[in-house]
Amino acid sequence: xxxxxxxxxxxxxxxxxxxxxxxxxxxxxxxxxxxxxxxxxxxxxxxxxxxxxxxxxxxxxxxxxxxxxxxxxxxxxxxxxxxxxxxxxxxxxxxxxxxxxxxxxxxxxxxxxxxxxxxxxxxxxxxxxxxxxxxxxxxxxxxxxxxxxxxxxxxxxxxxxxxxxxxxxxxxxxxxxxxxxxxxxxxxxxxxxxxxxxxxxxxxxxxxxxxxxxxxxxxxxxxxxxxxxxxxxxxxxxxxxxxxxxxxxxxxxxxxxxxxxxxxxxxxxxxxxxxxxxxxxxxxxxxxxxxxxxxxxxxxxxxxxxxxxxxxxxxxxxxxxxxxxxxxxxxxxxxxxxxxxxxxxxxxxxxxxxxxxxxxxxxxxxxxxxxxxxxxx
Numbered sequence: 142x143x144x145x146x147x148x149x150x151x152x153x154x155x156x157x158x159x160x161x162x163x164x165x166x167x168x169x170x171x172x173x174x175x176x177x178x179x180x181x182x183x184x185x186x187x188x189x190x191x192x193x194x195x196x197x198x199x200x201x202x203x204x205x206x207x208x209x210x211x212x213x214x215x216x217x218x219x220x221x222x223x224x225x226x227x228x229x230x231x232x233x234x235x236x237x238x239x240x241x242x243x244x245x246x247x248x249x250x251x252x253x254x255x256x257x258x259x260x261x262x263x264x265x266x267x268x269x270x271x272x273x274x275x276x277x278x279x280x281x282x283x284x285x286x287x288x289x290x291x292x293x294x295x296x297x298x299x300x301x302x303x304x305x306x307x308x309x310x311x312x313x314x315x316x317x318x319x320x321x322x323x324x325x326x327x328x329x330x331x332x333x334x335x336x337x338x339x340x341x342x343x344x345x346x347x348x349x350x351x352x353x354x355x356x357x358x359x360x361x362x363x364x365x366x367x368x369x370x371x372x373x374x375x376x377x378x379x380x381x382x383x384x385x386x387x388x389x390x391x392x393x394x395x396x397x398x399x400x401x402x403x404x405x406x407x408x409x410x411x412x413x414x415x416x417x418x419x420x421x422x423x424x425x426x427x428x429x430x431x432x433x434x435x436x437x438x439x440x441x442x443x444x445x446x447x448x449x450x451x452x453x454x455x456x457x458x459x460x461x462x463x464x465x466x467x468x469x470x471x472x473x474x475x476x477x478x479x480x481x482x483x484x485x486x487x488x489x490x491x492x493x494x495x496x497x498x499x500x501x502x503x504x505x506x507x508x509x510x511x512x513x514x515x516x517x518x
Contacts, residue, residue, distance in 0.1 A: 151179065375429070
């Protein structure tokens with residue numbers, strides 16, 4: 142059987158490098174055809190030398206802002222729509238990944254989606270592109286991969302609800318007063334996962350979990366009332382699915398993104414892989430669960446409310462969060478200002494229409510501008 146051909150968008154980031162580790166162990170099944178990166182030319186050159194893709198592209202500005210989005214879109218689309226690509230791993234961070242997701246689905250590709258912002262910003266447009274192109278949309282996020290593994294082969298009507306697990310981030314045991322004084326160094330100390338800086342901050346605010354709730358809504362056709370979040374600090378159980386008869390299935394695994402990456406490539410099949418240690422329930426115990434402290438982590442409820450409102454509100458939430466996190470990473474605002482910036486942007490812009498790509502991009506830019514103006518940046 143011929144190897145399936147892979148394009149990785151964002152190959153030098155956390156998910157991209159993880160995917161290449163997986164592909165390096167699966168060379169008889171997969172071939173790397175295209176790689177793109179936003180800024181790390183040296184690492185991209187090393188990846189090119191190892192995997193010999195036919196296409197390599199780099200975008201000079203990896204900040205994730207609107208200008209970078211526009212300048213990088215053509216490069217990402219070119220990689221995602223090549224004739225010698227069967228599966229596109231979209232590991233781009235932020236709204237910059239949207240156009241490539243749409244283009245790949247229109248061309249009938251399987252999109253292994255780690256760029257959750259595509260669905261958050263424009264879920265209806267993504268689903269429509271999926272239907273028109275006849276492609277596949279398979280999640281890479283561990284939580285959504287877990288749901289997919291639990292429900293594959295089951296009709297959606299059998300699902301009562303899903304429960305996404307959250308690690309709780311570095312501030313799970315901090316008081317509200319301590320969170321108010323949190324520094325960038327504090328926010329980047331994730332207790333379980335090793336990820337890029339932006340997603341690590343999103344995990345600290347729980348904005349990342351809000352994005353995942355909206356993503357689950359679109360991926361699985363669930364209402365927001367059917368999606369819940371619980372804190373599970375050990376990150377061993379990745380999601381639960383409760384069925385209408387009361388039965389609950391969960392997917393467990395060691396906290397490694399290599400597992401969901403591999404499953405996104407092979408779904409619905411499973412193949413042997415030796416990169417992840419065996420599951421040891423005793424070693425990984427105890428497993429505990431806690432309620433989300435919504436008042437101390439308001440980004441979660443703000444994002445879910447934006448998802449419920451629909452239109453451009455999810456795009457506003459995403460863009461305001463991206464811009465605020467960028468300012469926080471640059472040391473220009475405080476950790477607590479991130480949620481404040483999101484709330485202010487939603488109050489001003491949440492009722493904008495989101496029925497077209499142009500309207501979504503307009504709302505995205507308005508939200509970014511609102512955050513910059515709020516902090517005079």
